[in-house]
Each structure stands twice: as structure tokens, then as C-alpha cells.
Amino acid sequence: MSVSTPKPERIPSREENFSEWYIETVRKADLADYTVVKGCMVIKPYGFGLWENMRDALDRRIKETGHENAYFPLLVPESLLLKEAEHVEGFAPECAWVTQGGGSELEERLAIRPTSEAIICSIYANWVNSYRDLPILINQWANVMRWEKRTRLFLRTAEFLWQEGHTVHRTEEEAQEETLKMLEVYREFLETELAIPAVAGEKTASERFAGALRTYTVEALMQDGWALQAGTSHNLGQHFSKGFGIKFLDEDNVEKFAWQTSWGVSTRLVGGIIMTHGDDRGLRLPPRVAPVQAVIVPIYKAGIEGELKEKCARIAKALREKGVRVREDMRENQRPGFKFTEWEVKGVPVRIEVGPKDLKNGTACLVRRDTGEKAFLPDAEAVERVAELMVDIQTNMLETARSFREEKTSRPANWEEFQATLEEKRGLLSCPWDGTEETEEAIKGATKATIRCIPFEGSEVEAGEVDIYSGKPAVARVLYARAY
């Protein structure tokens, strides 16, 4: 046979087919799988372990900023959903409905929550009477359902897991402060834990949450040059308090409507991690959230198995004592090369090889997933080094992602350049905007690029600057991109 058959189960490169690379990476890394229900995935233990670490890191921050967790019902009576006009309009098209219970037709159909504003606000209305009842600072971890036409593992599934904060405040200022505070929590969380640099800013009216006064976002840039909305924080104003009757008697004995916020991030972020950090070998996980931070692979040799196992156990124990999440891959039916590949696909930050040479020399071989760098170190040093690598790798991944984003951020000088840049380079395009929805629409129609946000930093326009498309006077510099 002169024909060399390609190895089966290879993941296509990001270059040749990014979307296929993504799906294959998710599946080969054993994060998730399809199920019998369209658009509903099963998050497998490895993927869920990742989500749990993300969740815990964010949950800690949510609590540190004074919020408590609670849980509200899955089902939302239609009448409640109808109470905020813009809100229904936005979500009705993607609602799934329960129409029967116990074998008989329900008098009123129940929506499976696409988000919980309606149900939570209806309950808050009973909880709020006095200004002394405020603020209410509650978060819930839950599943929600949106009937999507087209789904993709993690990025857009019919059912997904998320966190949604719902707060009620006495004043507009306080609500606005809360909205921005939580957006900053998201931005910092993405950067610190997930090593994803994100641009914080405000959404334009057309991208605003259904029923919100203002929507803020943290936008990340994926390796294919598309933007991903990684988290949103909404100032709901009094839209919902008026719709649901959340009123309180203020200090001045005047009845007033409360001011509200809501904010959320979802399992979509798992997709963000994959598309920000993955390479052609598969996943690369930021150490801080990786379910397995270091994997130990023994290189078996006849006669020394016992010694090898002992040494592996010793290293594992020392690492655990240092707080490193270690996995010992002691399987005897798989060869080392197979294991190397497998753990690389799964994105484990550090691999520790322990073989006959190491037994003789009192060393261990460390291999970094992010750089591929390989080093034999004396045992004690190796353990120290792994702990250091957790920090180094995390930092390196953030820096890599940051410089990628900077490289992919452009300032086209005119409309022709805008189109060319979007086609050839993609990424984020910083351009003056005239502030109209017409322009936004026109650009979207022509290029599929949307305004991702009006960034907090760098949105100032100089006198005389004009809109990249319409030529009219610009009101702000905004970021355009094609987005997931």
C-alpha cells in the first residue's frame, strides 16, 4: 500500500474551516454532544466541570458585590409576559409554550422562561412597599429556553444555562451605578478568569434588550475575526416597574416606581473560550478555570511499572497540596502518544511525563499546552514549576488574545476601506457614526457588520469628523464587526 491514509478523527484546521473546527473541537474535547431534542445539547462532565469553575468564579464576584442567589419558576404565565410591551415583542417569537398539564388543556398557556424579567418582576411587586425594602439585589442561576432556528453547540442552543441578576433600586442613579458595576464585574471576570480581553461599551438602540432603557455589553473578538457578545447589563429604567406595579413609598411619603437592572452571562462563554484560545490541536484552557490543570502521563517500561506509579502518585500528591487540579492518566491499554494527543485536544494546560529516564535521573518532564515548550526538571523543582506555570500560562494566554485583538482592530479611513478591511482582515472596525439607525441598517445590509458597541474608551470624535457611510457629522466613534 503506497497510499497513506489520513489519520481518522483529525480536526480540520481553523484556517480551512473555522466553524467545522469549532464543532469538532467541542466534540473531540468531550465537552458536549447533540441529543434527541433539536437544539438541546448535553453538557458532558468535562464541559460541565469547566462551566462549574467559571460559574464559581463569577458567583464569588456576584456575592462580593452584595448580591444573593435565589430561584424563581421556570414557567411564565402568558399574561405576565404581556405586561411590558417591548419585552413581549422581543421575546414572543422565540418562546416555547406549555399548553397542557395532567392530561388536560390549561386555561392559560405558560411560557418556558426565555428570560425571567416577567416572572421575577411580578413577584418583586409584592416584596416592595417602602424605600426601606430597597435595594433588592438578587441573582439566579438557571436554565432558559429560546426557540432558535439555527443552533450551534454552546454558542446558540435552544436551552442554555446562565446567570441572571435582577435588582430593584430607589433611584435612577443607583440603578445606573449597579448596571455599570456589574458590567465591570463581567469585564474583569472575563479577563482574569477566562483570559478573554473584552471591550466594554453601550449598545445602540437597535441592539438594546427588549424593554431596557440602556444596554451595556462586553464584546470579545474571536480568532476568525467575528465578535462575540460575552455579557450584557441592562438599565431597565422604570419600564418593568410600571408594567408590573413595583411601587414604594419614599421617605417623602410619595409613592414612586422603582428603578431596575438585569444582567447576565451564559454557557455561551464556553464557546468564547474555545474560539479565543483554541488552536489546530484543539482546546487550550485558561488554567484558572481548567477542570484539569495538569495531567500526569507515565511512560511504562517492563519491570518498572510499580516504581513509575509510585512516583506519579508522589508528584500528584505534592501538586494537590499546592492546590493544583491534577489528573493521573494511569491507563495501561493506551500508549503515551495517544494520551498526549487526547489531553492536548482537551486543552489541559500542563502535561507531566514520567518515564524510565526520569526515574533514573530524579526528574519529570513538563510540557506547556500554550507554547509546546518542553523541559526536564528535578522532581522538587518540577512541582514548584507547575504551580508557577498556572500563572504564566494564564498571563500568556491573555496577552496573546489581547495582541490578537489589537492587531485586528482597524480604523478605516473611508467607506471603501471599511468594506475591504471587513472582507480581508475582519475584526473590529472603529469608525465615526452619525448616530442614526438608518446608517446602522444600511451598513448591516451591505456588509453584515453591526455596531457592537459605543466603547467607553475611544468613542470621542474630533470636530469635523463625519460618518464613515453617510458622510453626515459624527456623534461618536463606534466599533463595527460581524458578530455571532
Add this chain to the structure above:
RNA sequence: CGGGGUGUGGCGCAGUUGGCUAGCGCGCACGCUUCGGGAGCGUGAGGUCCCGGGUUCGAGUCCCGGCACCCCGACCA
């Protein structure tokens, strides 16, 4: 919801103008030899050929109807 494509062991596929007991690779199970970058040999298990109807002596293959999934567009975290 429009346009295109595909449905055959767990996965990837082959299956001729309709013909014999439906094959191949990977994976899986067992055994032996191996193990510093996806191991080799041997033995073995595993199938409503998407579903329903029709044509025929005979259908994985042809015809009609349905369903599902994937890709490309419009809508969305």
C-alpha cells in the same frame, strides 16, 4: 422560514443497469507482545439499510409521501 445536501453497526464511508449470506476502515471486547508523540498481530461481538406506502419473483438500490439532521441565507445571548 426560503435555497441546497445527506440519511447504511458507536463514528467515517462503500454498495454497479434491482440479484446470492450487506461490506470496509476506525472504535469496541478478549489474548499476547508493546509503551519518551495517535502501537502490532490474532480472535470476536455488534445492522428495523431514517419512517410509511407502492412497483417487482426479488428493493439498501426504482416510484410516491413523510420525518430528521447538516450546510447557505433572514431572526437571535
